[in-house]
Amino acid sequence: MxxxxxxxxxxxxxxxxxxxxxxxxxxxxxxxxxxxxxxxxxxxxxxxxxxxxxxxxxxxxxxxxxxxxxxxxxxxxxxxxxxxxxxxxxxxxxxxxxxxxxxxxxxxxxxFDWGYFPVTRPCFPRDLMEQLVEAENLPGWLGDRHESGTVIIQELGEEHIRTGKPIVYTSADSVLQIAAHEEHFGLERLLALCETARALVDPLNIGRVIARPFVGETPHTFKRTANRRDYSVLPxxxxxxxxxxxxxxxxxxxxxxxxxxxxxxxxxxxxxxxxxxxxxxxxxxxxxxxxxxxxxxxxxxxxxxxxxxxxxxxxxxxxxxxxxxxxxxxxxxxxxxxxxxxxxxxxxxxxxxxxxxxxxxxxxxxxxxxxxxxxxxxxxxxxxxxxxxxxxxxxxxxxxxxxxxxx
Structure with a gap:
């Protein structure tokens, strides 16, 4: 063959x-x-x-x-x-x-040059986050900075469960990542949120939006799952x-x-x-x-x-x-x-x-x-x-x- x-x-x-x-x-x-x-x-x-x-x-x-x-x-x-x-x-x-x-x-x-988010706190444009909150009827958001995914979930996971606010963060890559609990927030809701975010960051030339679902109840038991989903632009x-x-x-x-x-x-x-x-x-x-x-x-x-x-x-x-x-x-x-x-x-x-x-x-x-x-x-x-x-x-x-x- x-x-x-x-x-x-x-x-x-x-x-x-x-x-x-x-x-x-x-x-x-x-x-x-x-x-x-x-x-x-x-x-x-x-x-x-x-x-x-x-x-x-x-x-x-x-x-x-x-x-x-x-x-x-x-x-x-x-x-x-x-x-x-x-x-x-x-x-x-x-x-x-x-x-x-x-x-x-x-x-x-x-x-071409990808768009990136600055290494600041907060790092995301305010109008972008407000559009995301309004479109998906969110109570707000957490994170808003450059961070390791495992670190930010350990730090903010309990607050996310308590408030229902998704954890939004980025890295040195052209990416917007959203972490949310598969059960307390809902996996399908997270994926829908990321699809909305994908459309909102298109004008910024951001390469990927990544859904980062996790499970667990405490910082010691939080664990990201295999249900990650990447939303990339077309080549x-x-x-x-x-x-x-x-x-x-x-x-x-x-x-x-x-x-x-x-x-x-x-x-x-x-x-x-x-x-x-x-x-x-x-x-x-x-x-x-x-x-x-x-x-x-x-x-x-x-x-x-x-x-x-x-x-x-x-x-x-x-x-x-x-x-x-x-x-x-x-x-x-x-x-x-x-x-x-x-x-x-x-x-x-x-x-x-x-x-x-x-x-x-x-x-x-x-x-x-x-x-x-x-x-x-x-x-x-x-x-x-x-x-x-x-x-x-x-x-x-x-x-x-x-x-x-x-x-």
Whole structure:
């Protein structure tokens, strides 16, 4: 079969991008700093201990790509065999957010500037919040600042339950996030609120509105649920997904891909609550996907549970678990298949703050149709999309260059 797979390990960056200084991220290195923490004994928890162990990802080139990106081989990682088709890519889009990274990976870099909310208290325009309150008959709102989602829910969750006021906050990304209790406030009410907010922030060019439902009754028991929903704007041009769907090709979106692409060209969408269940779904879809299918997967736990929460030990355990399962996926690939494992940005768990980091990303290829050797430094994530497009017989992608071996 001639099938294409794009597997995004959300936030698994491998060192500061060439323009990291413009984002305040010079020196960031998600994989490298996790490896450092593990080597120094700061990566131990109930699930793992000792140096970072990623033999399968390193066999595909993760260690070599990290070394090429940063100039050093992270402790515990190994170089790939000389004929392995690995590379690394730099982003050209103007943001280090999830939609920008995914869209560029699928051939559509973001050349415009997103709108952002200032790092002030309050951070949202007063008229915006008053319109939201009036439209949804709210008693008011809480938060109104830049903050980590888990922190602000712990701080304001009880007041939210008592008053019925939703928690509204943002980050360094172009985003407005609304947290509310699934039972006391209501999940459907939260989703309707976010749909209203999506329309209200369109004139501000805000990339995403995110519904952040949670459960629990006290700060110690509050927990965000898997019912998160992202409301993104449409990509500015047809992506790889849209172009393949328009040709009658089968598109399967696993995880939050549908939300990221505003459900444009995303075909059949399937979701799961965590990385392990997502891996099971990916295997199931791989077993049944037909000729010329395009399967796009996002493994979000790396970013949401460990990167933003600045948990290098948890991040290391999640990477090692993915690595152990990787041969299950490889065994299902045929001689005509091409799979690319990559990332959309970094989220260095040792970096100050709780935001994404501007980093290069690994480009690891699998399947019988992979190149015969290293592919080098890709100057745009769009090279990934162009390569997958060429593999599927799509010839009209306007951005990126299909890669081939460089040595």
């Amino acid at each position: 001639t099938r294409a797979f794009l597997i995004v390990l959300d936030s698994v960056g491998i060192g500061g991008a060439p323009d990291a200084a413009a984002f305040g991220d010079t020196g960031s290195d998600t994989v490298g700093h996790i490896a450092d923490a593990c080597a120094a004994g700061r990566g131990d928890n109930a699930e793992r201990n000792g140096p970072l162990r990623l033999p399968n990802l390193c066999r595909l080139g993760l260690g070599s790509a990290s070394e090429a990106s940063t100039g050093r081989l992270p402790p515990g990682l190994a170089r790939a065999p000389s004929d392995t088709a690995w590379g690394y890519a730099s982003e050209t889009s103007n943001g280090k957010d999830t939609p920008s990274g995914h869209w560029e990976l699928c051939g559509v870099p973001v050349s 500015p041009e047809p992506t790889l997904l849209r172009r393949h769907a328009d040709r009658g090709g089968q598109v399967i979106s696993v995880g939050k891909i549908g939300d990221i692409f505003a459900h444009d060209g995303t075909g059949r969408e399937v979701k799961a609550p965590d990385n392990d269940a997502m891996f099971d779904l990916m295997l199931a879809e791989t077993r049944t996907a037909g000729e010329h299918a395009l399967i796009v997967v996002n493994f979000v736990d790396f970013d949401v549970h460990y990167g933003h929460r600045r948990d290098p030990a948890g991040y290391a355990a999640a990477l090692e678990h993915f690595d152990r399962r990787l041969p299950e996926f490889e065994a299902l690939l045929g001689p005509g298949d091409l799979a690319i494992i990559t990332a959309d940005h970094g989220c260095d768990p040792t970096w100050p703050g709780s935001d994404h980091t501007r980093e290069n990303v690994p480009v690891l290829t699998l399947g019988g149709a992979r190149p015969a050797g290293p592919v080098g430094h890709l100057s745009s994530f769009s090279d990934v999309g162009q390569t997958l497009a060429r593999h599927l017989g799509i010839t009209d992608m306007p951005h990126g260059r299909a890669f081939a071996r460089t040595a």
